[in-house]
Amino acid sequence: MPADPLNAFCTHSTATLKGAPAGPLAGLAFAAKDLFDIAGHVTGAGNPDWLALHEPAARTAPVVEELVHAGADMVGKTHTDELSRGIFGENAHYGTPANPAAPGRVPGGSSSGSAAAVAGGLVDFALGTDTGGSVRIPASFCGIFGIRPTHGRLSLEGVVGQAPSFDTVGWFARDAALLARVGTVLLASEIARAAPPRRLVVATDAFAIAEPATAAALRPAVERLARLIGASEQRALSASVPLSDWYAHQRAAQGREAWATFGDWIDRHNPRFAFEISDNFIRGMRVDDATLAAAREFQAARRREVLATLAPDTVVCLPTAPFPAPRVGEPRSAMWAHRTAISTLTSIAGTLGAPQLSMPLGLVDGLPVGLSILARPGGDEMLLAFACYAADAIGSPD
Amino acid sequence: MPADPLNAFCTHSTATLKGAPAGPLAGLAFAAKDLFDIAGHVTGAGNPDWLALHEPAARTAPVVEELVHAGADMVGKTHTDELSRGIFGENAHYGTPANPAAPGRVPGGSSSGSAAAVAGGLVDFALGTDTGGSVRIPASFCGIFGIRPTHGRLSLEGVVGQAPSFDTVGWFARDAALLARVGTVLLASEIARAAPPRRLVVATDAFAIAEPATAAALRPAVERLARLIGASEQRALSASVPLSDWYAHQRAAQGREAWATFGDWIDRHNPRFAFEISDNFIRGMRVDDATLAAAREFQAARRREVLATLAPDTVVCLPTAPFPAPRVGEPRSAMWAHRTAISTLTSIAGTLGAPQLSMPLGLVDGLPVGLSILARPGGDEMLLAFACYAADAIGSPD
Numbered sequence: 001m002p003a004d005p006l007n008a009f010c011t012h013s014t015a016t017l018k019g020a021p022a023g024p025l026a027g028l029a030f031a032a033k034d035l036f037d038i039a040g041h042v043t044g045a046g047n048p049d050w051l052a053l054h055e056p057a058a059r060t061a062p063v064v065e066e067l068v069h070a071g072a073d074m075v076g077k078t079h080t081d082e083l084s085r086g087i088f089g090e091n092a093h094y095g096t097p098a099n100p101a102a103p104g105r106v107p108g109g110s111s112s113g114s115a116a117a118v119a120g121g122l123v124d125f126a127l128g129t130d131t132g133g134s135v136r137i138p139a140s141f142c143g144i145f146g147i148r149p150t151h152g153r154l155s156l157e158g159v160v161g162q163a164p165s166f167d168t169v170g171w172f173a174r175d176a177a178l179l180a181r182v183g184t185v186l187l188a189s190e191i192a193r194a195a196p197p198r199r200l201v202v203a204t205d206a207f208a209i210a211e212p213a214t215a216a217a218l219r220p221a222v223e224r225l226a227r228l229i230g231a232s233e234q235r236a237l238s239a240s241v242p243l244s245d246w247y248a249h250q251r252a253a254q255g256r257e258a259w260a261t262f263g264d265w266i267d268r269h270n271p272r273f274a275f276e277i278s279d280n281f282i283r284g285m286r287v288d289d290a291t292l293a294a295a296r297e298f299q300a301a302r303r304r305e306v307l308a309t310l311a312p313d314t315v316v317c318l319p320t321a322p323f324p325a326p327r328v329g330e331p332r333s334a335m336w337a338h339r340t341a342i343s344t345l346t347s348i349a350g351t352l353g354a355p356q357l358s359m360p361l362g363l364v365d366g367l368p369v370g371l372s373i374l375a376r377p378g379g380d381e382m383l384l385a386f387a388c389y390a391a392d393a394i395g396s397p398d
Numbered sequence: 399m400p401a402d403p404l405n406a407f408c409t410h411s412t413a414t415l416k417g418a419p420a421g422p423l424a425g426l427a428f429a430a431k432d433l434f435d436i437a438g439h440v441t442g443a444g445n446p447d448w449l450a451l452h453e454p455a456a457r458t459a460p461v462v463e464e465l466v467h468a469g470a471d472m473v474g475k476t477h478t479d480e481l482s483r484g485i486f487g488e489n490a491h492y493g494t495p496a497n498p499a500a501p502g503r504v505p506g507g508s509s510s511g512s513a514a515a516v517a518g519g520l521v522d523f524a525l526g527t528d529t530g531g532s533v534r535i536p537a538s539f540c541g542i543f544g545i546r547p548t549h550g551r552l553s554l555e556g557v558v559g560q561a562p563s564f565d566t567v568g569w570f571a572r573d574a575a576l577l578a579r580v581g582t583v584l585l586a587s588e589i590a591r592a593a594p595p596r597r598l599v600v601a602t603d604a605f606a607i608a609e610p611a612t613a614a615a616l617r618p619a620v621e622r623l624a625r626l627i628g629a630s631e632q633r634a635l636s637a638s639v640p641l642s643d644w645y646a647h648q649r650a651a652q653g654r655e656a657w658a659t660f661g662d663w664i665d666r667h668n669p670r671f672a673f674e675i676s677d678n679f680i681r682g683m684r685v686d687d688a689t690l691a692a693a694r695e696f697q698a699a700r701r702r703e704v705l706a707t708l709a710p711d712t713v714v715c716l717p718t719a720p721f722p723a724p725r726v727g728e729p730r731s732a733m734w735a736h737r738t739a740i741s742t743l744t745s746i747a748g749t750l751g752a753p754q755l756s757m758p759l760g761l762v763d764g765l766p767v768g769l770s771i772l773a774r775p776g777g778d779e780m781l782l783a784f785a786c787y788a789a790d791a792i793g794s795p796d
Contacts, residue, residue, distance in 0.1 A: 275668050
């Protein structure tokens with residue numbers, strides 16, 4: 001394991017795997033969030049009681065194996081919010097990874113250690129998971145690239161899941177070219193051959209949720225994207241209902257599914273969680289069948305509605321998060337208000353099952369903010385290929 | 399600190415105080431729940447984050463000082479459910495004290511270590527607190543005597559409180575004579591001179607909540623009490639509303655008050671609790687003003703109603719708990735059902751602010767169950783004096 005000034009890596013696990021001698025990722029080092037099984041090691045999932053009560057994994061998660069077979073060295077497992085139930089990256093048991101791009105600020109979560117390790121240069125790329133924003137938000141807060149692929153695109157085998165309707169495997173890199181190169185392996189697809197987008201939709205309802213300074217910081221990049229693509233329009237992504245409803249319904253369905261995933265174990269072991277984590281689980285535990293059914297109907301309706309107007313050659317752009325990373329150590333009441341705003345944005349891709357890629361294209365008072373591009377399900381390759389082109393053309397934010 | 403095969407004592411604190419050379423409690427050893435301040439030591443309250451985030455107490459709680467001035471040696475601080483929010487005595491951080499009277503069973507809580515230390519003979523008596531049953535239930539489960547005095551009778555200064563409308567300081571002993579002797583000091587009152595009860599009310603609605611085997615095990619003791627007192631009647635204590643309503647309203651008011659007590663600290667520090675403890679706090683956090691107001695009105699109405707028919711020379715008898723101590727390690731869903739039944743019984747004294755004394759006068763399959771006597775507020779001396787007489791006359795259960 002590399003030196004770790006950022007508290008990015010799990011200290012309870014020294015899981016490492018040597019990459020194959022040749023392959024498209026040879027010579028690169030990566031880390032995996034401590035939700036990914038590595039044979040012979042207990043997957044800790046960010047909670048010491050989970051760690052203590054589970055056996056070592058019998059086999060390594062296939063996505064990890066694919067990267068190792070492609071030549072990359074797996075150099076360690078990284079910190080996560082407890083059982084992936086958090087968006088800020090603050091872990092009460094293991095400490096909060098440092099945000100190398102925003103000192104004194106949270107790294108974002110739940111793929112906190114993976115984002116910190118990439119942002120701080122400890123590894124070349126890293127695996128995370130994204131259920132409600134857990135790759136996109138730390139990418140934005142840490143000033144790196146991150147992708148949540150199309151729901152169902154990558155195998156979740158050997159990964160501690162949370163809410164099956166929303167769970168995805170995602171990854172981080174410091175530049176778009178490497179993000180795409182990893183995608184070539186994981187998606188088993190020729191990304192360079194993907195057709196480029198022909199139309200940009202600037203989602204006005206999503207930008208309305210961002211704080212004014214964040215929206216302003218992203219505006220130059222949005223204008224460059226529009227020029228690069230050619231055709232563009234400004235419109236609300238969700239014509240019929242406010243995005244706050246998207247959030248409310250995803251929260252209900254995701255919470256209820258998370259309770260279905262972890263409830264028996266929690267009931268049996270009464271584990272120790274930070275207060276906020278228990279609160280997340282308890283909200284899910286209390287979602288009744290009627291609320292769940294309404295959430296499922298809402299999700300189906302949004303998919304019909306939005307996908308009817310979103311052509312395969314169209315990219316939507318939106319702020320990844322409504323603001324830069326909050327300070328470490330704020331009261332939960334303040335953080336919960338932040339979370340509502342964040343999750344309203346992240347529920348768009350979650351509800352649609354759509355791929356979303358965050359690029360570090362803005363700064364607010366020196367703190368990174370991400371600009372996201374989103375496509376129809378299956379548009380992963382288009383997003384990865386276009387990000388390489390756009391990031392190169394736009395360059396770093398001032 | 400004495401040898402501790404029961405895990406009764408806090409290992410983080412070695413707080414001890416030498417008793418005065420003479421006094422009514424000279425030569426006796428006692429322990430205090432780790433909610434009582436001892437000058438120079440941090441009060442840990444059963445939670446490691448509370449312990450880590452607080453300074454040593456500046457002075458010793460007055461009730462502890464009174465016992466030391468009366469000659470008793472304070473020999474250590476005992477385990478408690480986290481922030482006194484539990485009824486079973488299972489502490490996820492420090493472990494569950496053993497129940498010396500019922501191996502493999504929980505000791506009851508939240509004054510778990512104090513009850514275990516007394517039941518196991520590690521000390522002569524011990525201090526606890528009782529908000530929703532935290533002295534009465536461990537007394538019943540561990541087969542010892544315990545009293546929750548009249549609300550407001552003893553000082554809560556230097557004690558980590560939970561819900562001011564219900565909080566009391568109580569204590570445990572293995573025999574009624576010592577329970578009364580400690581009461582002489584703490585109540586500053588001549589207990590031997592208290593007038594005896596003239597009438598017994600057998601609370602049929604409370605007995606209806608007990609499991610049949612527990613009610614049956616207590617019946618011989620109830621009959622002996624009735625003969626000892628002379629006049630007796632069988633009637634529902636609560637004529638107008640079921641006891642389940644008493645529980646629902648106390649739960650709301652107590653939960654809301656507990657959030658008022660601890661909510662700011664929790665909000666600021668996001669501490670680690672066992673899942674069940676967070677659930678307790680979250681239910682209180684969500685109690686709205688209208689529900690709180692209804693609970694306050696309900697409490698006032700029950701006090702008017704019951705106290706109008708409860709003469710100062712009357713003692714009510716009821717089962718302390720509906721069953722013997724449950725097994726350690728049951729799922730929370732099972733324990734929560736137990737808790738509802740337990741708290742329905744304990745809400746009687748809580749709602750009325752009445753003193754209640756539990757005596758180990760029954761056995762169910764070899765496991766202790768307590769029989770309680772309850773009086774009007776202010777009837778503490780009558781209960782303590784009568785318990786000495788009655789316990790002696792009735793003797794130990796088979």
